[in-house]
Amino acid sequence: xxxxxxxxxxxxxxxxxxxxxxxxxxxxxxxxxxxxxxxxxxxxxxxxxxxxxxxxxxxxxxxxxxxxxxxxxxxxxxxxxxxxxxxxxxxxxxxxxxxxxxxxxxxxxxxxxxxxxxxxxxxxxxxxxxxxxxxxxxxxxxxxxxxxxxxxxxxxxxxxxxxxxxx
Amino acid sequence: xxxxxxxxxxxxxxxxxxxxxxxxxxxxxxxxxxxxxxxxxxxxxxxxxxxxxxxxxxxxxxxxxxxxxxxxxxxxxxxxxxxxxxxxxxxxxxxxxxxxxxxxxxxxxxxxxxxxxxxxxxxxxxxxxxxxxxxxxxxxxxxxxxxxxxxxxxxxxxxxxxxxxxxxxxxxxxxxxxxxxxxxxxxxxxxxxxxxxxxxxxxxxxxxxxxxxxxxxxxxxxxxxxxxxxxxxxxxxxxxxxxxxxxxxxxxxxxxxxxxxxxxxxxxxxxxxxxxxxxxxxxxxxxxxxxxxxxxxxxxxx
Numbered sequence: 309x310x311x312x313x314x315x316x317x318x319x320x321x322x323x324x325x326x327x328x329x330x331x332x333x334x335x336x337x338x339x340x341x342x343x344x345x346x347x348x349x350x351x352x353x354x355x356x357x358x359x360x361x362x363x364x365x366x367x368x369x370x371x372x373x374x375x376x377x378x379x380x381x382x383x384x385x386x387x388x389x390x391x392x393x394x395x396x397x398x399x400x401x402x403x404x405x406x407x408x409x410x411x412x413x414x415x416x417x418x419x420x421x422x423x424x425x426x427x428x429x430x431x432x433x434x435x436x437x438x439x440x441x442x443x444x445x446x447x448x449x450x451x452x453x454x455x456x457x458x459x460x461x462x463x464x465x466x467x468x469x470x471x472x473x474x475x
Numbered sequence: 476x477x478x479x480x481x482x483x484x485x486x487x488x489x490x491x492x493x494x495x496x497x498x499x500x501x502x503x504x505x506x507x508x509x510x511x512x513x514x515x516x517x518x519x520x521x522x523x524x525x526x527x528x529x530x531x532x533x534x535x536x537x538x539x540x541x542x543x544x545x546x547x548x549x550x551x552x553x554x555x556x557x558x559x560x561x562x563x564x565x566x567x568x569x570x571x572x573x574x575x576x577x578x579x580x581x582x583x584x585x586x587x588x589x590x591x592x593x594x595x596x597x598x599x600x601x602x603x604x605x606x607x608x609x610x611x612x613x614x615x616x617x618x619x620x621x622x623x624x625x626x627x628x629x630x631x632x633x634x635x636x637x638x639x640x641x642x643x644x645x646x647x648x649x650x651x652x653x654x655x656x657x658x659x660x661x662x663x664x665x666x667x668x669x670x671x672x673x674x675x676x677x678x679x680x681x682x683x684x685x686x687x688x689x690x691x692x693x694x695x696x697x698x699x700x701x702x703x704x705x706x707x708x709x710x711x712x713x714x715x716x717x718x719x720x721x722x723x724x725x726x727x728x729x730x731x732x733x734x735x736x737x738x739x740x741x742x743x744x745x746x747x748x749x750x751x752x753x754x755x756x757x758x759x760x761x762x763x764x765x766x767x768x769x770x771x772x773x774x775x776x777x
Contacts, residue, residue, distance in 0.1 A: 309480040329483035351476040352514035365583040371513040375483055419580055440667040441578025
């Protein structure tokens with residue numbers, strides 16, 4: 309089993325680490341760096357709980373190896389809030405009961421992060437595409453959808469622009 | 476659920492990747508986007524000694540129009556394909572169907588070459604690439620190259636003819652240049668983004684006089700590999716714009732296809748359910764192509 313030296317920026321902090329070839333990005337984030345905000349459930353790409361943003365794109369961290377993020381920028385749930393202020397996505401989920409049990413929330417938040425980075429006022433179909441990739445076992449997407457509606461309204465009024473790193 | 480131990484190689488050129496492929500042969504698996512291989516590894520359904528990661532091989536990621544064909548590098552992400560304005564104008568069937576693959580979060584990482592190589596009979600890209608007459612480029616060391624139509628590449632469930640020393644480097648699609656073509660794609664799955672229980676890709680070629688020169692459907696998700704049916708006879712006597720007659724012909728053609736397919740039962744659905752679903756998606760794809768309710772394509776000037 310090979311070991312790989314990687315340099316990766318996670319939530320604006322650069323880390324150097326030695327990782328075993330078979331360690332997923334999810335396990336690396338949780339076990340080696342302590343970013344336990346990334347949740348692991350199905351571990352085969354179906355549920356979306358472990359979704360993080362790598363170089364501006366929402367991806368499953370259970371399906372990427374830690375060795376593959378060498379030289380790349382990773383954003384996890386912990387990186388959304390800045391200066392003690394919740395990110396608009398977190399605030400919207402909080403305001404509209406989008407958290408529910410909280411297990412799928414990290415994946416929902418990071419998926420919405422990519423979605424709103426690309427388009428502050430996404431079409432319904434686009435929203436559904438991203439949310440289909442997040443399995444909520446509370447089976448109540450109502451709160452999540454209301455959170456999305458609030459984010460779109462914000463964008464339409466130019467009040468709370470979605471902030472974040474560029475692609 | 477963690478992968479078994481393996482050594483990871485991360486080559487930065489195709490040449491280096493081919494050299495590793497040659498050295499490790501059957502003991503190595505190629506890692507493309509990982510959206511199918513990583514689950515298999517996590518579930519320990521495959522246990523390669525080596526993984527050769529192609530994600531650093533920049534030369535495998537490109538979309539090139541040349542000589543009436545579009546060549547798509549095997550490592551081109553599905554997300555790049557669906558968002559390519561160039562592909563949308565030349566091969567709308569491909570961009571439209573790509574949006575049906577799983578979720579954006581999967582397509583961000585998944586590649587066209589990985590999907591074809593994985594050879595899941597329910598993959599959305601397979602019937603589409605077969606319907607478009609796509610050809611694969613398989614490279615081996617010493618510059619050896621062979622070109623294989625997609626339907627000949629597939630041998631059955633998760634099976635292909637690729638040799639242990641080869642790498643799939645590109646998918647080449649001929650651009651239709653002479654007469655207008657119309658396309659349709661339909662899929663049925665248990666929920667949005669799930670693997671297809673049945674899918675269908677239709678290519679219809681218009682005749683100058685207001686009828687049709689050719690029509691075919693390629694269905695996927697039914698048996699171990701997609702199957703193509705020539706439906707030309709059913710539409711040559713139809714007049715374009717005659718929606719009632721075209722709708723009827725589409726229905727009858729779809730039923731005939733469903734009667735001929737070798738449908739398989741699985742944990743989700745019975746053989747009969749799959750056969751009927753095949754009829755439904757065939758009819759939807761045909762109606763899309765014939766009645767202009769879907770994507771339409773006017774041909775390309777060379």
